[in-house]
Amino acid sequence: MTSADAAVLDDPVGASLRGPHTGLARRHGRAAACLPDVASFTAVSRAPEAADWDDLARLLGPGALADLFSGAGTPPPDWAPVFLLEGRQMIRPGTGLAGAAPTGVVELGAADVPEMLALAARTRPGPFWPRTRELGTYLGVRVHGRLVAMAGERLRPPGWAEISAVCTAPEARGQGHAARLVNALTARVLSRGERPFLHVAETNTAAIALYERLGFETRRPVTFRGFRIP
Template identity: 70%
Template sequence: MMNNDSVLDDPVGQSLGGPHAHLARRLGGAVTYSTEVATFSAVPVQPEAEDWADLAALLGPGALADMFSCPAAPPPSWEPVFSLAGRQLIWTGGRLPDRRGAEPDSGLVVLGKDNVSEMLDLVSRTEPGPFWSRTHELGTYLGVRAEGALVAMAGERLRPPGWTEISAVCTAPEARGQGHAARLVCALAARIVARGERPFLHVAETNSRAIALYERLGFRTRRQVTFRGFRTP
């Protein structure tokens, strides 16, 4: 499988200029996701002052500019909000692990707009990262139920051409230790590979357990990244 990994250096911009163009809001060289889909924004790889001005106008005064892993620094008038060390991992192209001989999606449910309230509840209890009322529109989300309750989920987020990011991997505290995260990641990865794309993901550097899991499932670190957010003037 040959996929150009240079697009992963600007995953937000490449997604919004490609498969997620229908979810984009754009002004000049600045682009961001539609409200309640995602907070991520992007500017050109080598932004000029006018690009930052376009993004400020697009987002509005005092708004959060979630720049994801963009390395470019905004003007000094933009207030830093957060900075988090992380890493970007890509699937190595090896054989996906056999989850006990079952079909990849066995026992999993597809989640959508009718499940938003319980997805948001699970996210609030597990804090896997940003997730909003329309985030499910980014791609396929799969879940695990126990006695009718949603106890684990994961889904597709950024979509730079040729790639799909696996994200929102989370399990309720009472359901951990049962292999749900591995099942979900493997099922999503199998779907992504089946359509000729390659899986990748991002993880906080401090989340050593998640990193170890992803490495067992065939992912390797492509690069270190820093997730950053700013407040527009």
């Protein structure tokens, strides 16, 4: 992997919406956003001008949240800040798995969405909407038929797949479910000839430690930002 191969990760939302996820995107001019109920992420050009912000405002509408993810550029001064979160982007070099082949995971489908939404609401792994699972493969762990852990694929910039929504119910933690799910997704991504990457909040030290044990390395710090359109 060269630095050029990873450069697409500097704009993962835009690259995903222009590439593999173009069918899950809406657009106006040079602005793009995920479809409602899929994700809240938006994208403008890498060096946005006033016209780009106007395009995004027209696309989303007055009063809407512009979730800029880790995109560059500063929106107009009358766009009110909603959130700012420091994090890091991690990638996984190599082609092997850290540890034994994962077992005990199941693929989740449309019928599982109510349970997936309920688990996400309990554990708050990040934004998760009714159609988020359409972004890629989602896997879960069931105990006595109940969904207690899940993880899936989210952004898909060409050549890469983001592992996201890694979460475990409080009563099921400490049993290795998250590690098995991340390894299972990693194996699927690598089998397609793609590379796995992920994002994590800087304050989530336990998750960072887990990902490092599974072979992920920090590529760069990121700042997640959201603004309210006037």
